[in-house]
Amino acid sequence: MSASYQSILWNRQKKIYDWILISFVLLYLSVFISVNLVIHPEITQETLVIRSTATLAIFLLHVILMIGPLTRLNPIFLPLLYNRRHLGVTMFCFGAAHGIFSIVQFHSLGNINPILSLFVSNVHYNSISRFPFEIFGFFALTIFFLMAITSHDFWLHNLSPRIWKSLHMLVYLAYALIVLHVLLGILQFETSPLFVTLLVIGFILLCALHLLAGRKETKADKAQTGIILDGFEKVCTVDDIPEKRAKIVSLGKERIAIFKYDNKISAVSNVCKHQNGPLGEGRIIDGCITCPWHGYQYLPHNGSSPPPFKEKVATYDIKVIDNEVWLNPTPYPDGTERTPATFNTK
Amino acid sequence: MIKPLRSVHFVVWRVLALAIPIALALALVVRPQRSAEQKNVDNFRFTSLRQDSSFQITIHVLNPLTTPSCSVFAVDEQQKILLGRLATKGTYLFNTRVSTKHVLLFDGIHKKEIVTYLISTDL
Numbered sequence: 001m002s003a004s005y006q007s008i009l010w011n012r013q014k015k016i017y018d019w020i021l022i023s024f025v026l027l028y029l030s031v032f033i034s035v036n037l038v039i040h041p042e043i044t045q046e047t048l049v050i051r052s053t054a055t056l057a058i059f060l061l062h063v064i065l066m067i068g069p070l071t072r073l074n075p076i077f078l079p080l081l082y083n084r085r086h087l088g089v090t091m092f093c094f095g096a097a098h099g100i101f102s103i104v105q106f107h108s109l110g111n112i113n114p115i116l117s118l119f120v121s122n123v124h125y126n127s128i129s130r131f132p133f134e135i136f137g138f139f140a141l142t143i144f145f146l147m148a149i150t151s152h153d154f155w156l157h158n159l160s161p162r163i164w165k166s167l168h169m170l171v172y173l174a175y176a177l178i179v180l181h182v183l184l185g186i187l188q189f190e191t192s193p194l195f196v197t198l199l200v201i202g203f204i205l206l207c208a209l210h211l212l213a214g215r216k217e218t219k220a221d222k223a224q225t226g227i228i229l230d231g232f233e234k235v236c237t238v239d240d241i242p243e244k245r246a247k248i249v250s251l252g253k254e255r256i257a258i259f260k261y262d263n264k265i266s267a268v269s270n271v272c273k274h275q276n277g278p279l280g281e282g283r284i285i286d287g288c289i290t291c292p293w294h295g296y297q298y299l300p301h302n303g304s305s306p307p308p309f310k311e312k313v314a315t316y317d318i319k320v321i322d323n324e325v326w327l328n329p330t331p332y333p334d335g336t337e338r339t340p341a342t343f344n345t346k
Numbered sequence: 347m348i349k350p351l352r353s354v355h356f357v358v359w360r361v362l363a364l365a366i367p368i369a370l371a372l373a374l375v376v377r378p379q380r381s382a383e384q385k386n387v388d389n390f391r392f393t394s395l396r397q398d399s400s401f402q403i404t405i406h407v408l409n410p411l412t413t414p415s416c417s418v419f420a421v422d423e424q425q426k427i428l429l430g431r432l433a434t435k436g437t438y439l440f441n442t443r444v445s446t447k448h449v450l451l452f453d454g455i456h457k458k459e460i461v462t463y464l465i466s467t468d469l
Contacts, residue, residue, distance in 0.1 A: 042384075042386075042391075044406070105436075105437060106437070109433075109434075109436050109437070109438065128372065128376045129376040129377060129378045130378075130397075162348070165347070165351055169354065169355075169358075172358045172359075175362075176362060176365070176366065179366055179369065180369060183369055183370055183373040184373055187374070187377065188373070188377060189380075200370065203366055207359060207362065207363045207366075210355070210356075210359035211356075211360070211363060214352075214355060214356035214359060214360075215356075217352050217356070218352075218353075218356060221349060221352070253349065254348060254349055255349070271347075271348055276347045276348055276351070277347075
């Protein structure tokens, strides 16, 4: 939302987020390396690096994938979402360290290109147990690489939120590839059930959270009142909307956020122009609707960001009759000014 | 998030919820019977792995070699097969015959045996 370019808009929350992340990473690596040195004193430094970076990257990947559904289920987790991209880039860095060390360790001493060696040193493509599992990791890492280099808002603006979001949804394919990498690799060699058990627990948690959140969202998308008058649909009463907050309704093609503020009611698209965050779950701060994901702001009566910012969202006609809120689900073009409906407090 | 992406998310996770448990079960079922042993001999760590009908030897050169040449041979009752050569510090992986009884590291220049690694009969 910056009017002038700044590579990263640092603020206190981002710094705290990153310090916690760095501290966790250092703690994890210290504990993992110490425990392994005690249990396997003969372990080589290369193996330690390969294993510690791999387990850390997989753990971070699970945390990243859990943040989305957790915020859908409970807004208390929203602070985790705020700087998720730093978490993603960190995860990619450790995944890349694992991949590079593994290629150097297992494929660099031959007389063919190490990357080519990854594909041709084991050609049991027709066997499940002897399948060259490394290539799953390679392709997953390629996806994470694309995601990491496009994680900056520069790419979000240039690719458009829709394409950017679609590209970043490849994370699910990457996750499936990582699971296959572990199942057909580690599971085939590792005698201890620890890592596989942890992976299974992680998957069950992840799956349960996503399915629960998906069910909740689908239910919300279907909820409609069905009472229509002159193109307006009855959506709620004034009292159903908390002050300086919104009620989200699902009418037409997309969700609409109905905000109550200063004895007025305005309706805008629920979809933030930045990363399609749910505006209706945000609050009105300093007279502006503030997206709960990254703080993008819009004026409630015209859906435009305050100058000098240029983001705009669609607006809707709304009226209040006998304390009941009626909404016309036909959107006006982004940034169109609509007179807010007014009501009298009891 | 927009409605179409929400639907895609939900579909993707329903597919993953089915596909990954199937993949896990399959991976457990096809898990090969393996036996392995690891032994340090002088400057080398040998790891031998028998899996179904294949045999794999990993040689980890712990410190720089002190011989000008180091060839690796797999020896069984009938023949001696050249597997490759060791050069710098690092890990070398060779696939060889199941019937291999021992692995011989040989300095071809000095015509001298460097190390012989006897594979356990239990393996």
